[in-house]
Amino acid sequence: GAVVSQHPSRVICKSGTSVKIECRSLDFQATTMFWYRQFPKQSLMLMATSNEGSKATYEQGVEKDKFLINHASLTLSTLTVTSAHPEDSSFYICSATRDSNTEAFFGQGTRLTVV
Amino acid sequence: GENVEQHPSTLSVQEGDSAVIKCTYSDSASNYFPWYKQELGKGPQLIIDIRSNVGEKKDQRIAVTLNKTAKHFSLHITETQPEDSAVYFCAASKRRGSTLGRLYFGRGTQLTVWP
Numbered sequence: 001g002a003v004v005s006q007h008p009s010r011v012i013c014k015s016g017t018s019v020k021i022e023c024r025s026l027d028f029q030a031t032t033m034f035w036y037r038q039f040p041k042q043s044l045m046l047m048a049t050s051n052e053g054s055k056a057t058y059e060q061g062v063e064k065d066k067f068l069i070n071h072a073s074l075t076l077s078t079l080t081v082t083s084a085h086p087e088d089s090s091f092y093i094c095s096a097t098r099d100s101n102t103e104a105f106f107g108q109g110t111r112l113t114v115v
Numbered sequence: 116g117e118n119v120e121q122h123p124s125t126l127s128v129q130e131g132d133s134a135v136i137k138c139t140y141s142d143s144a145s146n147y148f149p150w151y152k153q154e155l156g157k158g159p160q161l162i163i164d165i166r167s168n169v170g171e172k173k174d175q176r177i178a179v180t181l182n183k184t185a186k187h188f189s190l191h192i193t194e195t196q197p198e199d200s201a202v203y204f205c206a207a208s209k210r211r212g213s214t215l216g217r218l219y220f221g222r223g224t225q226l227t228v229w230p
Contacts, residue, residue, distance in 0.1 A: 006158070034217075043204065043222045044159070093158050097215045104149070104215060106158035 002028045004096050006107030013084055013114055021079045021110045023094030029074035030096035034104070035067075038091040050077050084114040117142040119207050121221025128195050129229050136224045138205035139187040145207040147215065148188045150179060153202045153223075162203075163190070166210070195228045202226070 003026040013019050023033060032051050036044040048064075050056040050071035058064045066088075068080040077096075081088055095106045118141040128134050140148075146167035151159035165172045165179045165188065172179050176195075181188040192199055205221040 004158075041223075041225075043220045046217065049217065095158075095218075103161055103164070104218060106151075106160065109156070109158045111156070 002026075002096075002098070002103075002105045004030075004094065004105045004107045006094055006110055008110060009108060010111045011113070013112070015085055015114055016083055018080055018082045019084055019112060021081075021092055021094075021112075023077045023079070023096070023107050025075045025096045025098075025105070028096075028098045030077070030098055031074065032097050033071055033077040034095045034097075035069060035077075035079050036093045036095070038093060038109075040091075044093060047079075081112065084112070086114045088112065089114045117145055117207055117219040119205060119219045119221045121205050121224060123224060124222065125225045125227070127227045127229065130195060130197060132195055134190075134192045134195050134199070134226055134228075136190045136203055136205070136226070137187060138189070138207075138221050139185075140207040140219075141186065142207070142209070143183075143186065144209050145219075147208045147210040148179070148181060149206050149208075149218070150190050151204045151206065153204065155201075159204060192226075195226075197228050197230050200226055200228045 005024045007022045035047045047062045048056045048058045050069050052074050056069035071077040093109045095104045121138045149164035152162045153159045176193045178191040202223045204223050206218040208218045209216040
């Protein structure tokens with residue numbers, strides 16, 4: 001099956017700094033990538049949808065200036081948490097789909113801890 | 116938008132018993148219903164899915180049933196094993212042709228299989 005790789009798997013950063021999370025589709029071209037946030041023992045909350053070469057579409061309540069999403073190529077999307085604060089600590093997960101397949105492939109997630 | 120409800124939130128079974136997780140959805144236009152297994156600290160993995168033109172689908176010990184009229188679908192795991200222990204999420208989506216739309220997730224079920 002298709003593989004989506006997310007990096008890093010864990011990151012600890014100081015409050016006020018920015019953190020970049022990468023999501024790569026290793027063996028297919030991902031026309032659409034999705035970014036989710038998951039709190040402990042909660043479901044996945046969609047943050048934004050990104051299509052290659054265009055601006056991301058953010059869900060209501062998600063600050064686009066705080067969570068910068070770039071989908072510069074068909075195999076890479078990045079999520080940058082800017083000026084991170086402890087309340088941004090969470091598990092962030094990306095997924096990718098390709099035109100010829102209806103399945104969504106998920107990355108392994110990134111555990112962000114802001115101290 | 117779509118609203119997906121999932122029950123129960125926790126489920127404990129003895130090894131070898133069956134486990135059933137149920138979900139309901141609100142949007143009759145949803146036509147694709149995947150189930151994901153998420154192990155601790157990892158991203159979700161698709162275990163089975165069903166489309167609205169099918170009432171039941173089986174894959175070894177896992178089966179999914181769909182009742183379009185009642186707008187509910189269920190995951191059945193038979194002969195459970197300790198390695199089945201994980202969080203299971205149901206989801207609903209509208210698929211247009213071969214393109215997968217946004218996934219709406221249930222809140223998850225923590226399944227524990229006791230040896």
